[in-house]
Amino acid sequence: MNPVVVVHGGAGSRVSQDREERVRQGVARAAAAGYRVLTEGGSALDAVESAVAALEDDPEFNAGCGSVLNVNGEVEMDASIMSGKDLSSGAVSAVRHIANPIRLARLVMEKTPHCLLTGQGAAEFAAAMGVPAVPEEQLVTERRRKHLEREKQKEAQNPDQQKDLGTVGAVALDAKGDVAYATSTGGIVNKMVGRVGDTPCVGSGGYADSAIGAASTTGHGESILKVNLARLVLFHVERGRTLDEAATAALGYMKSKLQGLGGVILLNTAGDWAAQWTSESMAWAAAKDGKLHVGVNLGDTRVTDLP
Numbered sequence: 001m002n003p004v005v006v007v008h009g010g011a012g013s014r015v016s017q018d019r020e021e022r023v024r025q026g027v028a029r030a031a032a033a034g035y036r037v038l039t040e041g042g043s044a045l046d047a048v049e050s051a052v053a054a055l056e057d058d059p060e061f062n063a064g065c066g067s068v069l070n071v072n073g074e075v076e077m078d079a080s081i082m083s084g085k086d087l088s089s090g091a092v093s094a095v096r097h098i099a100n101p102i103r104l105a106r107l108v109m110e111k112t113p114h115c116l117l118t119g120q121g122a123a124e125f126a127a128a129m130g131v132p133a134v135p136e137e138q139l140v141t142e143r144r145r146k147h148l149e150r151e152k153q154k155e156a157q158n159p160d161q162q163k164d165l166g167t168v169g170a171v172a173l174d175a176k177g178d179v180a181y182a183t184s185t186g187g188i189v190n191k192m193v194g195r196v197g198d199t200p201c202v203g204s205g206g207y208a209d210s211a212i213g214a215a216s217t218t219g220h221g222e223s224i225l226k227v228n229l230a231r232l233v234l235f236h237v238e239r240g241r242t243l244d245e246a247a248t249a250a251l252g253y254m255k256s257k258l259q260g261l262g263g264v265i266l267l268n269t270a271g272d273w274a275a276q277w278t279s280e281s282m283a284w285a286a287a288k289d290g291k292l293h294v295g296v297n298l299g300d301t302r303v304t305d306l307p
């Protein structure tokens with residue numbers, strides 16, 4: 001089986017020119033990191049964790065450092081991970097002071113009998129696992145502080161305005177034919193304290209089953225939750241649709257039912273992959289057969305050779 005990895009860096013409004021190159025390089029680096037894990041014989045699970053951790057460390061994206069701020073100006077993050085080999089999954093929600101929520105989600109999967117830990121319990125588990133608590137200043141960027149201020153001013157006038165992208169995710173297929181997904185986010189700017197989105201919820205923020213494929217989602221969390229977007233797209237794949245048809249059908253359903261916008265990356269065990277979105281743009285990158293495909297705004301895909 002030839003390994004494949006696809007990543008996304010969120011779906012939202014058009015990426016401004018001054019950020020575009022940084023966003024492009026961020027998703028390209030993450031896809032290359034995940035692909036390297038796979039070509040060195042690593043599992044799909046290791047690949048999606050590495051790719052997402054790289055994006056969490058990149059301040060351009062809405063996950064880990066660079067997460068959007070809640071109404072109190074704090075970072076509260078959600079993340080989940082799943083192995084398609086045996087459907088094992090782990091997630092954390094509303095966690096604070098953690099550099100890499102995706103790594104904590106993997107620990108929940110592997111070291112507890114549970115699927116999802118939240119808030120204080122997740123913090124106590126992190127401490128017990130030796131995951132260091134990082135100071136708030138390490139996660140909050142100046143850009144996100146201004147973003148929250150702008151949002152608070154704008155809210156009264158135009159609450160439906162599309163927002164900045166940046167949630168991150170990855171799907172991978174390894175040499176053994178197993179798939180996995182990982183998704184991580186700071187959520188939605190100006191959200192209520194304690195708000196949990198789609199990202200830590202298996203079936204909404206992502207899904208992986210080596211009998212079908214894997215998907216990771218981004219977009220309006222409340223809409224994604226209501227349609228179980230990741231499982232919905234794989235349901236269409238199970239029923240024999242192509243990956244592109246499945247993505248169009250699932251995203252189209254969410255848009256027509258709820259006016260919810262978002263994006264999805266997916267792959268199957270044959271090594272086909274797709275990236276689609278109904279928002280203005282979605283940053284994504286795919287690595288397969290030594291080639292790296294990268295896109296940010298519609299119709300600007302570039303293909304290069306991987307090292």
Ligand SMILES: CC(C)C[C@H](NC(=O)C[C@H](N)C(=O)O)C(=O)O
Pocket residue numbers: 009010011012013062162163164165166167185186187188196197198199217218219220221222224261262279
């Ligand atoms: C404006 C939106 C579409 C931007 C998008 N947000 C998410 O994906 C948030 C995540 N699904 C949640 O609800 O917690 C992004 O960050 O790329």
